[in-house]
Amino acid sequence: MEATKFTQKMVDCSLLDKGTASPFSPGDKRRGLPQWDKDRCIRCGICYLYCPDGAVYRTADGYFEADEKKCKGCGICHRECWFGVICMELEG
Amino acid sequence: MDKYSLMVPNFLPCKEYFDIKKNNACPGCGISLAVRHVYKAIEGLIEKATWEAPAACDLFGKKSALSIMKVKKDKAEVVICFDNEAGGKLEDAIVKKMPAVAVAQGYKYVATASPSYPFDLFDKVKKAIETEGKSYIHILCPCPVAWKFEPETTVKVGFKAVETLAFPLYEVGSGFYNVTIKTMQPKKLAVYLTAQERFEKLTAKEIEQAAATVEKEYGKLVENVQAK
Numbered sequence A: 001m002e003a004t005k006f007t008q009k010m011v012d013c014s015l016l017d018k019g020t021a022s023p024f025s026p027g028d029k030r031r032g033l034p035q036w037d038k039d040r041c042i043r044c045g046i047c048y049l050y051c052p053d054g055a056v057y058r059t060a061d062g063y064f065e066a067d068e069k070k071c072k073g074c075g076i077c078h079r080e081c082w083f084g085v086i087c088m089e090l091e092g
Numbered sequence B: 001m002d003k004y005s006l007m008v009p010n011f012l013p014c015k016e017y018f019d020i021k022k023n024n025a026c027p028g029c030g031i032s033l034a035v036r037h038v039y040k041a042i043e044g045l046i047e048k049a050t051w052e053a054p055a056a057c058d059l060f061g062k063k064s065a066l067s068i069m070k071v072k073k074d075k076a077e078v079v080i081c082f083d084n085e086a087g088g089k090l091e092d093a094i095v096k097k098m099p100a101v102a103v104a105q106g107y108k109y110v111a112t113a114s115p116s117y118p119f120d121l122f123d124k125v126k127k128a129i130e131t132e133g134k135s136y137i138h139i140l141c142p143c144p145v146a147w148k149f150e151p152e153t154t155v156k157v158g159f160k161a162v163e164t165l166a167f168p169l170y171e172v173g174s175g176f177y178n179v180t181i182k183t184m185q186p187k188k189l190a191v192y193l194t195a196q197e198r199f200e201k202l203t204a205k206e207i208e209q210a211a212a213t214v215e216k217e218y219g220k221l222v223e224n225v226q227a228k
């Protein structure tokens, strides 16, 4: 798979230059919301550990979910989970 | 699945102090991730922590374009520098002078940390606020926008910085000089540089020179460690 160039991919996101994030409220411009596949999750919490915005929280049954008000759709949780439990789903 | 009892968040305070409403960070920001874990480490002191804006702060007598956070507790005085290499020069990316300056100026505890190793970062900040006198922590925060990489690889780029020895994690205090994350088989420096699109124009020769510099710097660090 050919990697998409950074600048091309960021066109549909808000950021084209340094320090341009604030007028756009980055939370509204996400590229997708992470979805958890609970069957494969071992509840280790790595996704929780690496989320830069503290959007991942633990539910009562011990699994994890993202708070859609906080998640910016960066995809770090998707990349860091060892079992590939999380996939990024595009919204509407 | 109850047989898995290793739950990572058990080792950290679970409360989130990092307020999403007050930050305008980009998706995948390394600084957000670092600040989030620093906040967990300085629980209860967050209100007292002061920030100095980039470009205006005064670090070791030099103007620098980095965000600085200062925390005070009793006799401890901690300066935490969130370095996202806004300058964008290759020399700045491979050689960090500030920790060495801090050691030379007699800081009691000096450490380098990376948000890709949150527990290491957490321990270092804890140690710093418990050390009497001045402490300095230099945190390398990968920045997807300035370094030009995919936001989802922020943590991976942080790992690469440490694994290629470009940014070794160490701590210096009274009586100890440790490399805290030991890399058994260092990767080639090119792995770290080519992960960032800002360095895509570098020639093979420049990368080789940079690798030699990194090796020399790491040699110095190892000498310091052995001298203690």
Ligand code: SF4
Pocket: A036, A040, A041, A042, A043, A044, A045, A046, A047, A048, A064, A080, A081, A082, A083, A084, A085, A086
């Ligand atoms: S990192 Fe993956 S396996 Fe671990 S808790 Fe998160 S989703 Fe589950």
Ligand code: SF4
Pocket: A034, A050, A051, A052, A053, A054, A055, A056, A066, A067, A070, A071, A072, A073, A074, A075, A076, A077, A078, B028
């Ligand atoms: S996509 Fe990014 S912001 Fe959203 S939950 Fe995952 S790590 Fe957190």
